[in-house]
Structure formats: structure tokens, C-alpha cells
Amino acid sequence: MVSIMIKKLINSLKEYDSKADTEHRSKKLFGLAALYNTPNEIITAAADVAGKGYEKFDVYTPYPMHGMDDAMGMKSSKVGYVSFALGLTGMCLALLMIWWMSSVNYPNIIGGKPFFALPASIPITFEGTVLLTGIATVLGVLILFNQLPKINSPLNDTDFMKRVTSDKFGLVINADDEKFIDADVRKLFLSGGAFEVQEIYYRETNLGIKTPIFDGKFISIIFATAILTAIITYVTLNIVLYDVVPFDWMWNQAKINSQSKSDFFPNKAGMREPVNGTVARGFLPYEYKGMPDSSVKLLSNPLAVSRKVLERGQERFNIYCSPCHGYFGEGDGRMRDQFPKPPSLHNQKVLNWPDGNIFHVITNGQNVMPSYAEQVPVDDRWAIIHYIRALQRSKNASDEDLTKSK
Amino acid sequence: MDYKKKPLPPIVGKAGFGLLGIGLVLIILAFAVNTQRAFFDYLWMYMFLVSVGVGSLALVALEYLVGATWSTPFRRISEFLSSLIPVLAILVIPLLFGMHDLFHWTHPETLQNDPILQSKAPYLNVNFFIIRVAIVFAVWLAFYFLFIRNSQRQDNTKDPALTRQSIKLSAVFAILFIITISITAVDWMMSLEYHWYSTMFGVYYFSGTLYVSFAVAAFCAVKLNENGYLSERLSNNHYYSFGAFMFAFNIFWAYIAFSQYMLIWYADIPEETFWVIMRMKGSWAYYSIGLVFVHFIIPFIILLPRSSKVRPGLLTKMAVWFVIAHFYDLYWLIMPTYFKEGFVFGWSELGFMMFAVGLIITVFRIRAAKVNLVPVGDPKLESGLNFHLN
Numbered sequence: 001m002v003s004i005m006i007k008k009l010i011n012s013l014k015e016y017d018s019k020a021d022t023e024h025r026s027k028k029l030f031g032l033a034a035l036y037n038t039p040n041e042i043i044t045a046a047a048d049v050a051g052k053g054y055e056k057f058d059v060y061t062p063y064p065m066h067g068m069d070d071a072m073g074m075k076s077s078k079v080g081y082v083s084f085a086l087g088l089t090g091m092c093l094a095l096l097m098i099w100w101m102s103s104v105n106y107p108n109i110i111g112g113k114p115f116f117a118l119p120a121s122i123p124i125t126f127e128g129t130v131l132l133t134g135i136a137t138v139l140g141v142l143i144l145f146n147q148l149p150k151i152n153s154p155l156n157d158t159d160f161m162k163r164v165t166s167d168k169f170g171l172v173i174n175a176d177d178e179k180f181i182d183a184d185v186r187k188l189f190l191s192g193g194a195f196e197v198q199e200i201y202y203r204e205t206n207l208g209i210k211t212p213i214f215d216g217k218f219i220s221i222i223f224a225t226a227i228l229t230a231i232i233t234y235v236t237l238n239i240v241l242y243d244v245v246p247f248d249w250m251w252n253q254a255k256i257n258s259q260s261k262s263d264f265f266p267n268k269a270g271m272r273e274p275v276n277g278t279v280a281r282g283f284l285p286y287e288y289k290g291m292p293d294s295s296v297k298l299l300s301n302p303l304a305v306s307r308k309v310l311e312r313g314q315e316r317f318n319i320y321c322s323p324c325h326g327y328f329g330e331g332d333g334r335m336r337d338q339f340p341k342p343p344s345l346h347n348q349k350v351l352n353w354p355d356g357n358i359f360h361v362i363t364n365g366q367n368v369m370p371s372y373a374e375q376v377p378v379d380d381r382w383a384i385i386h387y388i389r390a391l392q393r394s395k396n397a398s399d400e401d402l403t404k405s406k
Numbered sequence: 407m408d409y410k411k412k413p414l415p416p417i418v419g420k421a422g423f424g425l426l427g428i429g430l431v432l433i434i435l436a437f438a439v440n441t442q443r444a445f446f447d448y449l450w451m452y453m454f455l456v457s458v459g460v461g462s463l464a465l466v467a468l469e470y471l472v473g474a475t476w477s478t479p480f481r482r483i484s485e486f487l488s489s490l491i492p493v494l495a496i497l498v499i500p501l502l503f504g505m506h507d508l509f510h511w512t513h514p515e516t517l518q519n520d521p522i523l524q525s526k527a528p529y530l531n532v533n534f535f536i537i538r539v540a541i542v543f544a545v546w547l548a549f550y551f552l553f554i555r556n557s558q559r560q561d562n563t564k565d566p567a568l569t570r571q572s573i574k575l576s577a578v579f580a581i582l583f584i585i586t587i588s589i590t591a592v593d594w595m596m597s598l599e600y601h602w603y604s605t606m607f608g609v610y611y612f613s614g615t616l617y618v619s620f621a622v623a624a625f626c627a628v629k630l631n632e633n634g635y636l637s638e639r640l641s642n643n644h645y646y647s648f649g650a651f652m653f654a655f656n657i658f659w660a661y662i663a664f665s666q667y668m669l670i671w672y673a674d675i676p677e678e679t680f681w682v683i684m685r686m687k688g689s690w691a692y693y694s695i696g697l698v699f700v701h702f703i704i705p706f707i708i709l710l711p712r713s714s715k716v717r718p719g720l721l722t723k724m725a726v727w728f729v730i731a732h733f734y735d736l737y738w739l740i741m742p743t744y745f746k747e748g749f750v751f752g753w754s755e756l757g758f759m760m761f762a763v764g765l766i767i768t769v770f771r772i773r774a775a776k777v778n779l780v781p782v783g784d785p786k787l788e789s790g791l792n793f794h795l796n
Binding site: 066076080084111119120122 | 664667668671672674710711712713792794796
């Protein structure tokens, strides 16, 4: 079965090959090609052709030949400039990326370093530079030398190409060279020792009747390859290698999970208990927990009022309180009709309350309002209270307030 | 090949002797005025000469090891430069007498009160230090004599078996070179601040040795060839690899230097940072920033285009630049231990620099007077001369 398919494929390729050679050729001349026997002949021939002032010609040899660039009068390639420009671009983009990620989009303190620090960015900047330089060089070569959108040269599938890729040395002068005169070129070739001169004609596809890059088959093959690669990658990583270290997405880590057993500790409990008589930072127990309002003899607000504190309070209030209490504390939050409507925070009771009572409600909860002690740290609670006081004042402002604050 | 041996012009000898003489006078004065400073300067000069001498021997070995042919016509230059090794074996002796001035860890009272030093003492003690110096020199001298003997014999015998033998030697030397150069760097320079440690320090110094060895070889190669001492068949294109390797080791140095710095910066632990902080104090801060530019950024930009690697005039200028940059780098590694407040450059430092350069020129001239400047019997010479860039 498979062998029959392969045979068919080979036959169709062969057919295509011979077709390409004969039928598809147009009447338009691409250039004249000469074949030489020895490397010395080709070097002198190339120097000759360059010396006569031809510009559109190229040399084809079975192996790289030192000294050919000089003989052909070639200037050093422009690819370097492309690489350089894109390398600099890569450098700037990488720096910009790190700066934006680490100090604008997701600022995170790592090891006490500034959000954006040059030493930490240099490795990535280096990678970015090298990456774009590499890509630029490859693309530069493909576009400048291989004239990328064109994927086929009239020289392909010719007798000439077969010879120069095995044992002969070839030179082609293009017909669109300004100095190109058929008879002159032939004479030049033969006097330089060429043993054969061939005419190379354009293929019809080369003449723009059909641009191969927009060929349906070509495009669908590219798409099919892309999809296949994606599927294979997905299957390998997510199914075949799913549970295999290190492809397991760090599901299994060499650490003790909470509430699990550990043989490391003598009592086999993975979790540690606090040392007797100590309290972890930020976990001070609340002494009026569960008690009624009246018993709360709390604390005045320890935070001084400042613009920063008020802004923090506003932000936290809008996040944690406004869904129920509304942005202005009037009890008209976005949760209305889905949750019991809370009373306005501007009622006489709250107005007269000492700050400690509001703190108590946030920390302890009140009837249907749950405790927010888990979500809102102590300092933020006091900041919110300052903000609530500001809201209350704004609702009950006197004329004096207006003149006082300018 | 048709090689005619010509003696170097007398100006080379005069320049060498002149620098050597003035340098020597200044050195003696320096010791008379301030012995401790003179010993630090001496160490600085010594490390530079090790870079050039041992680094050049490494280049010779490298050529054999990788089968390079481009460098064969120039190999004698590196061989001559490596003749500094026997001289270094003598120059190191005064330095051993300066250990008390140089290394705080040699003081018994320091050892008594310093538990960190006590834990390092099995390695860091005067006797073992001197034994290491002796072993390191034994290795360098042995390989120096073997490589040079093989190479010079080949001039007459044209025996390819000698090349094969040198290839085997170079495989062994490659490993020993890395070990000995790391030991040298750690012993002579890292132990100046004996609390400090960096696992990259050996590589750091190694990158500098090849950096300067390629530069000095390039300088000699271009100057000799421009004046017709090598071969007419050598053209500008033959210099390309010198330029490329100078460029490459410039980047390699930057890579290593930065890696060392970044790890210290990131971990931010006092055992490591104090070494950097010493180099950020007072005028040392400017010096350190200068190092980045002098040693890396400026040569990087100049040597980046391909055309600058085949321009003889530019290459010799850059070679001089590299020599100065390596002096600059070694000064940065050594001197902050002595000049704690800020860097100082006076006639004493200048004297040691002149002595070093004078010594290199003199050694080169003496060797060049006796031996062919081109390894005429080397089987790889022909393909080296046929080197084509394109």
C-alpha cells in the first residue's frame, strides 16, 4: 500500500519535472548560461565578465570558492545593516518591555530591588538583541539574496543546474543586463574556455501569469502544516507528557501542602503551630469579637488624616463597601434587590458613633453584614473610617466649611 | 615558501632598553619611597605580564588544538611573547618577599582573630601558597619548553610528526592552563580581600589574558608584516581573525564581568557586596564606570563593523587600546585594596607600566634575533598563507 503510494508520488514528481523542463517554458529569454570545467577557468571568467562591465550575472559552483567575491567585483553585503538596525530595535523593545512589565503593568518588589533595575534587565535585553539580530539576518539573506516572495528561479530544473550542483562550474548573464548582446556574450563565454553555452527561458509561472506564492495548494499546505504542528504540540505536551516531570506544569511539587502529613516533623503534621504565647504579625486577635456594640470601648482612629489616607480609604471603600452601601454610603449599592438593603451611613446612629464602633462593624460584622476582617487589614479599616467621616461631613456641610477650605 | 630572515631594526632594541631602563629606575625609587605601594604596583605589573606571557602560550596551544591555519604564519609572534614565562619565574621571587605587605591574611594576628580566615587557612597559608606558585610555574615552564622546542625543530626537519605531538601536548595544556590561570587569579588577586569570593574570578582573569594576548599578537603581526618581515603573501585579509578574536574576547570579558557583577547585585549579601562597594567609593566610582566604557563599550563599537577588522592602522591602534584597557582592568582588580579612598596614578605606577612594556619588547627582540619569524617548516603554513576571507 505505502510503497504503491510512494511510487505514485515519485512518478508524479518525475512527470512534473519533465513538464517543467519543456512545456512550461515561455519564449522569453532569461539569460545565457555557460559551463566550465575547472575552478581556475570560472574564476578568470567571472573576473572577465565583471571587467567587461556586466552587472546582472551570477556564478554557480558545486562548493564555496575562496576568492570568488573579489573576482566578481562584489561589494560587501548589505545584510549587516539590516541585522544592525533590527538588533538595535530588539534591544530597545526588550528594555521597553521589561520596563513596562515590571514597573507599569505589574509592579512587584523582588529582593528589595527597584521595580525597574538595569542589571536585572540586561540578560533579557541581550536575548532580545540577539533574537532580532538573528531573525533579521536570516530574513535579510532570504529577501536580499533569494528575493523571497519569488520562490522559483528560471534556473531550477534545468540541465545547467544539474551540472553545476555536481561537477561543473557555471556562469549566467541575465538577458536584462544593459550590456547584454547575444552574440557578444557567446563569444565572451567561448573565448574564456566554456565548453557549453545554454539558453535559459523563463517559465510561464516566472512571468507573473501565476504567482506561485498565492497558489491555493501552496497556501493550503502551509496552513495544513501549521495546524498539524499545533495539534502535535498540544497532544505531546498536554496528553503524552502530561504527567511527566518536568512537563507536568508544576502540578507536583516537592513541598508540603497544608493539612497534609509529613514525615519530616516528629508529630507527622505538615503544618506548624505558632510558638506558645506568640502571635503572628498582622494576626492580632480582636478582643471584642462577637460582643454587642455597647460593650465596645475602642480606640480612637490611630491614623492621622492626610490626602493619602483618604484616597486609600476611598479606594478600599469603593471596592469593599460600595457594592452594598453605595458609593456615597446611602445604602443604594449595586447589590440592591439581591441582598438586604443596608441602612444609610448618614443616619444619626452612625453619625454619633465613635470611630471604634464602625471599626467593630467592619471587623465583627453586624447581623447580615459579614465580617470584613479577612479582606481589609487593620490600617485600611481605619482609612475607610476616615473616608466615611468625610462622606458624612460632605452630606452635612455648613457654609463655614465652604469658606474655610479654599 | 621563500622566507628571508631579516634582523629587526635597532630602534626596537633601543625602545625596549629605554623603557626597561627608565622603568627600572622608577621602580627602585618607588621601593625606596613607599615599599607597600611599590609591591602593589609590582603585583599589578606581574599580573599583566602573566596575562601576556601565559596567554600567548595558550594561543599557541589553541592553534594546535583546533587545527587553525590562519594563525600559523603568525604563530612565532605568540611563541616569542610566551618567552616571558622564564622571565616571570624570576620576577615572581621578589613578590614572594612582599607577601606580608600585600596580603593581610599572612599576618598571624589576623588569623588568630578571624574565624572565617581560620576556616580558609588549610588552603590560604604561606607555605601552600608558595608550593602552588612553584607547581604552576613548573607546568608553564614545561609546556613552554616543549612547544617551543617542537616548533623550532620543525624549521629544519619539516617533520609533521612534531605537529602531531604538539597537538597532543596542547590537549593536556588546555586543561592545565585553565586550572593554573584560575589558581593564579585566586591566589594573587582574589586573596587580597580574603573574605571575598567569586566562583567566576578565574574565568574573569582568563578572559582578560586572551583579550590582551590577541591584541599584542595583532599589533606585532601587523607591524612586522607592514614592514616586510613576514611574507608578501600576507594581506590585510589575513588580519581579519585577529580583529574578530579581539572583538570576541571583548564581548566575552563583558559577559563574564557582568555575570559576576549581576550575581553579587542580585543576591545582595554583605560577604560579596563589600568588594563592589570598595570600587564605588570616592573617585573609584568614576573609575568603575570608566572600566565599562574603556574595556568594553568603546572597543565594541569601533570593532563592530567588519571593515574595521581588516584595517591595519585601526587594528594596531585598537591593540594599544586593549593593552591599556587590560592594565586598567587589573588596576581595578588589585589597587582598591591599597588605595582605599580613591584611585591614584603617579610616577610609580607609570614606571611599572614602562618596565612591563619594555620587558615585552626586549624579550621579543632577543628571541626574534635568533629564531625565524615565520614557522617555515610547519605543514599548515601553506594553507595559512592561502587564507581567503571571501
